[in-house]
Each structure stands twice: as structure tokens, then as C-alpha cells.
Amino acid sequence: MSLRKEAAMFNLFKKPAYCDILAPVDGISLPLEEVPDPVFAQKMMGEGIAFRFEGEKILSPLTGTVLLVAATRHAVGLKGANGVEVLLHVGMDTVELQGRGLEVYVQPGAKVRAGEPLIRIDRGFMEKNHIDLTTMLVVTNGGGYQLEIAKTGVVKTGDPVIRVTR
Structure with a gap:
């Protein structure tokens, strides 16, 4: 039997059927409909969840590749x-702000693991400029998937918040 047929028989090259998207922060998660931005509240970018939090770092919600x-x-x-595909906004x-008050640790093409730092926020700068730091996590290519919001309310970094299945 060829290696290809053997691999197909055991689904070795098949993409996983589901994945959990994890909370990138400790805080409170809330439905997108409660976000004060109509683009996100009306889910024009896709289905997802938002977070209000006190920390300074936003971590990767999944293992994968940085697209942008x-x-x-x-x-x-x-x-x-x-x-x-997900977008953290x-x-x-x-x-x-043109990048002021934000430090990004990754660049396009980088491989990241769930829980790795992506962005650091200068909280003092944001507070001084009266910036609402509600952060959105949106699945941008959800058409081919079923999405289930797994948790709202108090979350810890790494809690599953969205379950994505094919």
C-alpha cells in the first residue's frame, strides 16, 4: 500500500474537525451585540465575543500562524x-492612535502557540486618552464552520470561549 493511501486511511493529513478558541485575557467576556461599535455589534466582521479586562497583555487565543x-x-x-481565521481587535x-500605546510582539508569518503574548497595552496612555479597551475576538471566515459561544461572564486566560466545528 502506498504511503498516501495509508495516510488517507488514517486521516493523517486531515485538518482537525474542531478547535476551541481561548480567552486571550483575564476579565469579563460579553456578547458582541453589547459592543458600542456597530461594525462588531452587528457582526459585519463575523461572529465572536468581546472582553473587558484590566491587564496589559493580550495572548494568542489559538495555536496557528499570524496572518496580519x-x-x-x-x-x-x-x-x-x-x-x-480570527481577528483580535x-x-x-x-x-x-496610529500605534501609540500598543506594542506588538509578532509579525505576519510567525507561528504562535495558544497563550503566547501578541500585544502589550500601555494602560496609562490609554486611560489618559480615554480609550475604551473593550477587545473583540471575531471569527472572520465562519461561513464554513459552526460556532458556539462557550462562555460569557468572568473568564481566565485560556478558558475556551468559542468552539469551532466543521
Whole structure:
């Protein structure tokens, strides 16, 4: 039997059927509908969840590859092993800061593990500028998946918050 047939028989090259997207922060998770930005609240970017938190670091919600880092450092896009793509968008109107108050630790093409730091926020700078740091986690290619919000309310970093299945 050929290696290819053997691999197919055991589904060795098949993408995982599901993955859990994890909380990137300790805090309170809330439905997107409660976000004060209509683009996210109306789910124009996709289904997801938002977070209010006190920390300074935002961690990767899954193991995968960095697809994009916004030039203004307010957003990072990731692709997980099963093909799911997510966008982490830090705060409201942070794009207007042109990257000030945000430090990004990754760049496009980088491999990341769930729980690795992606972004550091200068809380003092954000508070001084009255920035709402509600952070959105959105599945941007959800059309081919079933998404289930697994947890809202108090979350700890690494808690499963979205379950993605094929």
C-alpha cells in the first residue's frame, strides 16, 4: 500500500474537525451585540465575543500562524490548524492612535502557540486618552464552520470561549 493511501486511511493529513478558541485575557467576556461599535455589534466582521479586562497583555487565543498585523498595531489576524481565521481587535477607536500605546510582539508569518503574548497595552496612555479597551475576538471566515459561544461572564486566560466545528 502506498504511503498516501495509508495516510488517507488514517486521516493523517486531515485538518482537525474542531478547535476551541481561548480567552486571550483575564476579565469579563460579553456578547458582541453589547459592543458600542456597530461594525462588531452587528457582526459585519463575523461572529465572536468581546472582553473587558484590566491587564496589559493580550495572548494568542489559538495555536496557528499570524496572518496580519495592522500597521496601527490595534489588530492581529491569526489562522488556526483547522483553517479557522480570527481577528483580535483591541479597543474602540484605537486605529486613530496610529500605534501609540500598543506594542506588538509578532509579525505576519510567525507561528504562535495558544497563550503566547501578541500585544502589550500601555494602560496609562490609554486611560489618559480615554480609550475604551473593550477587545473583540471575531471569527472572520465562519461561513464554513459552526460556532458556539462557550462562555460569557468572568473568564481566565485560556478558558475556551468559542468552539469551532466543521
